[in-house]
Amino acid sequence: MSSSRVLVLNSGSSSVKYQLLDMRDSGRLAVGLVERIGERSSRLKHTPLATGGPTRESNGPIADHDAALKAVAAELAQDGLGLDSPELAAIGHRVVHGGKHFTEPTVVDDTVLAEIERLIPVAPLHNPANLTGIRTARALRPDLPQVAVFDTAFHTTMPESAARYAIDVETADAHRIRRYGFHGTSHAYVSRATAKLLGRAPEEVNVIVLHLGNGASASAVRGGVCVDTSMGLTPLEGLVMGTRSGDTDPAVIFHLARVGGMSIDEIDTLLNKKSGLVGLCGDNDMREIRRRIDEGDARAKLAFDIYIHRLKKYIGAYYAVLGRVDAVAFTAGVGENAAEVRAAAVAGLETLGLAVDGGLNAVRGDEPRLISPADARVAVAVVPTDEELEIATQTYALVRKTN
Numbered sequence: 365m366s367s368s369r370v371l372v373l374n375s376g377s378s379s380v381k382y383q384l385l386d387m388r389d390s391g392r393l394a395v396g397l398v399e400r401i402g403e404r405s406s407r408l409k410h411t412p413l414a415t416g417g418p419t420r421e422s423n424g425p426i427a428d429h430d431a432a433l434k435a436v437a438a439e440l441a442q443d444g445l446g447l448d449s450p451e452l453a454a455i456g457h458r459v460v461h462g463g464k465h466f467t468e469p470t471v472v473d474d475t476v477l478a479e480i481e482r483l484i485p486v487a488p489l490h491n492p493a494n495l496t497g498i499r500t501a502r503a504l505r506p507d508l509p510q511v512a513v514f515d516t517a518f519h520t521t522m523p524e525s526a527a528r529y530a531i532d533v534e535t536a537d538a539h540r541i542r543r544y545g546f547h548g549t550s551h552a553y554v555s556r557a558t559a560k561l562l563g564r565a566p567e568e569v570n571v572i573v574l575h576l577g578n579g580a581s582a583s584a585v586r587g588g589v590c591v592d593t594s595m596g597l598t599p600l601e602g603l604v605m606g607t608r609s610g611d612t613d614p615a616v617i618f619h620l621a622r623v624g625g626m627s628i629d630e631i632d633t634l635l636n637k638k639s640g641l642v643g644l645c646g647d648n649d650m651r652e653i654r655r656r657i658d659e660g661d662a663r664a665k666l667a668f669d670i671y672i673h674r675l676k677k678y679i680g681a682y683y684a685v686l687g688r689v690d691a692v693a694f695t696a697g698v699g700e701n702a703a704e705v706r707a708a709a710v711a712g713l714e715t716l717g718l719a720v721d722g723g724l725n726a727v728r729g730d731e732p733r734l735i736s737p738a739d740a741r742v743a744v745a746v747v748p749t750d751e752e753l754e755i756a757t758q759t760y761a762l763v764r765k766t767n
């Protein structure tokens with residue numbers, strides 16, 4: 365088969381991240397990023413991995429997503445990887461919210477676009493940008509399959525007992541209020557990669573996946589199927605994150621409105637952008653927080669302790685949900701790099717069969733690896749996530765099936 369390349373696009377409101385992969389060996393041919401779209405100081409950074417050439421950077425205004433994608437296409441063409449190549453099999457798009465409807469990666473047509481648009485009220489920050497990316501790519505290559513891969517899809521298997529909030533059913537349904545979960549592409553990839561690390565089939569293992577990046581979420585995966593996750597209607601629920609509060613008493617919002625005199629938009633900004641680690645200590649980068657703790661900074665220490673306490677509660681909760689746990693997998697920026705977070709999260713959980721080996725935990729690396737002692741009942745693992753590869757894999761599998 366000659367068409368073996370997949371372009372993965374992750375379109376944000378003012379940015380587009382992209383990777384071109386060759387699915388014969390899952391190798392990356394090019395990676396890049398367009399930032400500050402719509403501003404005078406837009407920037408394009410392109411690394412042509414296929415040619416081994418240096419990273420190219422260009423600065424200057426890029427007016428909109430259409431101009432951004434055309435600029436990306438020009439960079440790729442310069443490396444002989446143009447979007448008009450017959451070797452390009454499809455474009456895979458990250459779409460944040462697929463609601464209840466999209467349980468699988470889906471080839472985009474007008475009906476699919478309309479449905480993604482209908483979900484904008486529950487994903488006002490993400491879906492509009494994702495849609496713009498799809499529309500732009502479609503206009504550029506109308507003949508090519510455009511595949512939407514949804515962050516929510518992996519979580520659509522959650523039972524109603526986990527997916528519903530305990531609020532009036534009619535009101536919830538009228539406004540499509542339920543727990544959708546996010547980071548699903550990462551949870552799917554990492555839970556499968558963890559099974560592989562254990563030398564077992566995904567159907568045989570129960571895994572707690574801890575995706576700890578600037579956004580953070582946990583999931584309980586039973587035999588390859590998600591049965592619970594910590595994010596909800598929006599990515600605000602659950603763990604303490606870089607700038608998001610995670611779980612709070614919903615009455616905090618009434619209190620801030622009635623007593624604090626804040627508007628709904630101000631509270632939204634407070635909880636999504638000014639809370640979490642940044643709200644607690646002024647920093648959201650775990651490296652900086654660890655540095656401050658080493659210097660004796662009490663606020664940084666409290667922020668770390670709150671972060672760990674919440675994480676530990678979710679590990680315990682998902683242990684109870686799963687009944688039997690074969691592995692706990694740490695992933696994303698914090699999970700893959702912060703050994704202190706991993707050690708603290710499982711400290712004291714020895715009676716649950718959970719422990720890390722100090723030596724193994726301190727080793728750095730890019731490969732999936734076990735950090736639990738050899739005789740541990742539950743494997744603790746570091747499993748680097750690869751959302752772009754997962755999007756490309758799902759996209760390629762779908763277009764091969766439908767062609």
Ligand code: AMP
Binds near residue numbers: 576651697702
């Ligand atoms: P992500 O959203 O997955 O890109 O993760 C970004 C976050 O990972 C940053 O905000 C840091 O808190 C954290 N991070 C990245 N590198 C390190 C590191 N070497 N040590 C500790 N934390 C890190």
